[in-house]
Amino acid sequence: MSFQAIVGQERVKRMLQNSIRTDKVSHAYIFTGPSGSGRREMAKAFAMALYCKVLPDDACGECLDCRKVAHGNHPDLHWLKPDGASIKIEQIRELQKQFAYRSTVSGLKMYVLEDADKMTTQAANSLLKFLEEPSSQVVAVLITDNGQALLPTIRSRSQWVPFVPMMRQQMQDLLLKEGHSPVLVQIAVRLAAGPQAARAMIQGNGFAEIRNLVIQLTRESLTRLPVALLTAQQKLSKGELGDRLSLWLDMLILWLKDMVQLGTGRREGIVFSDQTEWMAKEALSRPPQHWIACLDQAIETQKRLRFHANPQLALEHIIMQLKGV
Template sequence: MSFQAIAGQDRVKRILQNSLRTDKVSHAYIFTGPSGTGRRGMAKAFAQAIYCKVLPDDACGECLDCRKVEHGNHPDLHWITPDGASIKIEQIRELQKQFAYRASASGIKMYVLEDADKMTVQAANSLLKFLEEPTSQVVAVLITDNGQALLPTIRSRSQWIPFTPMGRDAMAAELLKEGHSPVLVQMAVRLTAGIDAARDLIQGNGFAELRNLVIQLTKESLSRLPSALLTAQQKLAKGEFSEQLPAFLDMLILWLKDMVQLGIGNRESLIYSDQSDWMTQQAYLYPIQHWIACLEQAIETQKRLRFHANPQLALENILMRLKGV
């Protein structure tokens, strides 16, 4: 994977490629930013560029070292993920043991820690010693949603590389170019912070079906409320989508935002654009305050569910509010 294959994050690419060109690769980096912004892909591209025998500041993707990184079997690259809920001291000790051996022809050893903020205190202290006293030429990449959660001493010994969410329009354009459904793209770019996360959401199980369920339940609520309550119980409260209730509420909130927009006469940039004719008719049947109140209740329900409110009751209340009951 070359740097150019990663959408966005141009500033990150410039920093890393410049360090390769000037032979000033830091001994440790913190890749921090929201999930889905390309941190993992960037770490892999950086590793390939470091070991690539053809290009000075990128990966050719063809040489033996590039292929080894791509397939996860390069002897000098170690990739660590949490063991269960955390990265444990045993994992860091094993890494240190591996790094006691000499690197192969490249002379550089590299390790990537995913979810680095999930290190136990003991693991973090052990890593700190390793950062301070590497036994050979070592490059570390720590990937985290929240770099501030790392020990200050680790942060001070690493180069901070912030990953920023890609603009929605740019994400949408890229995903549409890849051939994804426009209505799913519009939804995904509003529910995620990066193109990788949006793509995963679109391709994940049940995303399109969950969107269809939002449309079904809102239609039923406004025309046949008892039917909506039964569907909600069968599919959401206890059925196949019970684990996806938070995602359903995210989508319902976007639907309600569309209704507020339609209520004030704005038909531009609708997320449920394929439903705009029917939604416009419904929007004018109620005063704008109705849709704002529904939106506020959906947001409040989302908060209450985090504190273990009764899902079925919460759903029924929202659907009845839609109807104005």
């Protein structure tokens, strides 16, 4: 995994490569940004570049150190993930224990914390020992969706590295070139922050089925409401796709945005582009305010489900609102 192999995040790559080239690598970095934007891949590429014995500011991918990092068995690189719901103080203490030994090969030790914002308070305070006593021989990378959730003392001792979602068109062109279904790509690039996340989404279990279910349920809601309620119960509330309700709502929101647009006579940039004809007809049969109200309701339902609202009742409510009941 070299920097050049990562698509996008050019500013981050330039900054990290320049720090290696000029021997000004910081002792701690916070890789913050949306999931799927390439933070984990960048941390791995950074580690490979730091340990590579061939290239001055990137990974050759062939030398022994590069291969060890790639296979996850480099003795001086430690990668921590939450143990259950959080990163616990015992994990940080074990890391401190490992760092008490001299580096075995390179003279440089490195650790990466995934979901760093999930550290317990005790773990975060323990981590400060590394950051308050920086060594030129230690590099830390903290990966998080929300860097602001980290302790201010950790933020102040680390270099902030923001990751941004890839440009949608760039992501779409890449995925289409790889041969993925255009109708699935249209949705994935709007729900994912980077190509790897979008690719995983498209190839994931049930993605195409959920899209088909959005089309089926919206059609049935507008024409055969009792059938729609039965379908929702069988396939989403209690069926095999029950754990994908959040994804269904994500796609429904995209569908409703299409309906708002079609209701005002605009057809450019429609996500459900293969369904435009029947959707346009239905969109114009009701005032735009109806679709805007449905969109607001879908977004509100998504929020309520995060706070453990009853999924079946929430689903039935939004289906009936689509009909205008």
